[in-house]
Amino acid sequence: MDPAECLLVLGDQSRPSKISKKATHDSLKNEFQNQYPHQIHDAVPVVLQIWDNDWSYWVDIPTTDDITLVSGSKVRMIQRSNVGKRLGNLSQDSCAFFCCDMQERFRPAIAHFEDIVLVSKRLLDGAYALDIPVLVTEQYPKGLLKTVPELNITKANAVIEKTVFSMMVPEMEKKLEELGNLQSVVLFGVEAHVCIQQTALDLLARGIEVHVVADATSSRSDVDRHIAFERLRSHGAIITTAETALLQLVKDKNHPKFKEIQGLIKATPPQNGLSSL
Template sequence: MLKKEKTGLVIIDVQGRLAEIVYDSERVIANLVKLIQTAKLLDLPILWLEQNPEKLGKTVPALKTVLDSVQPISKYAFSACGEPEFSAAVEKTKVNTWLIAGIEAHICVYQTALDLMNSGYMVELISDCISSRSLDNKELALAKLTRKGAEITCLEMLLFELIGDCQAPEFKTALGLIK
């Protein structure tokens, strides 16, 4: 069961033209906005990544707006764990579980999740907040990561798991985000 005190969020490479052409892109971006709002509401640590932003472009405006208080970490390795600034940020948070969202599922999401698991962290992939250019590549990445020990969740499931109680002060606001 997810606990907000031990959980952080990683947003991976939702940038430029690529973010517009991944499978079900409008829905994924809309869900990512809700996810980030939820993470901020629950005061989860958020790590935001951009792959080679000089070439691929910046994070899409819808996400950039809700990530206003978070600074992006630029990376060039496909796995964020290959970036010392990311690894230092992960260690600084003191959480043991990472929610993973972003693109592309079979490349940067896959490699980052695998490296986090190999470093001893628990990983939950948010299925409705992850995509690739093709549905086949997304499904392959989720299946392979599941076999390697990652868990699969979705936006609504993780929200209720993290809040845990309809009397929690965040409940009403969070519920409004997913309706």
């Protein structure tokens, strides 16, 4: 069987390689080590992904199953260098806020929607005050309409349309590369068990710490919301609140923006079903 002509992607580099059309996770990892001998470290856990042309999306390659390659396949390796170091700290210079699909059509369908809009507004205003990058997605806005007007996304670094559930579409990947030293993401929006969960898992696979804001995140049902939080905790995500995240970022009452952040969190956050995790 003739080998497949593939492209191996590591960071911003790519190299052609001839690989057996029947490959395994280990054989692909070995090929990366051959192609990038001074950049791959055995002690660092890795994620391997293949580009899906139909979905225009990177898909994780299972560690146990064989995978079929064809000529033109693109395979990417992500080294998770910060695995095991998740302390839950947030810093202004290495953080971004992800606002996921807070759109008008979801208003009547999502549990506690008005409450998560209120809390999301605090998060966005806080991010703008602290000069933290804000990245917004909108799921199929032609059908689900645009982000709700209560949320000011005019100052966002990007507003990206998507049809896949995860926020990690190619345009978002490019934005993350532009941010450079991104270590943590504060993630909120809808739905907890679909777009939020898939985004969080994609970010965790890239070695990025994820803080899911419980009082700004919901689903159509509380059951789906709660189970999503349980799963994300088990994979290393941090389930937090808006006030916790914002105060972690200012850290000190002498911070020049403390009074502004204090003004945002002064009102008691919603105390309904959102408090049940």
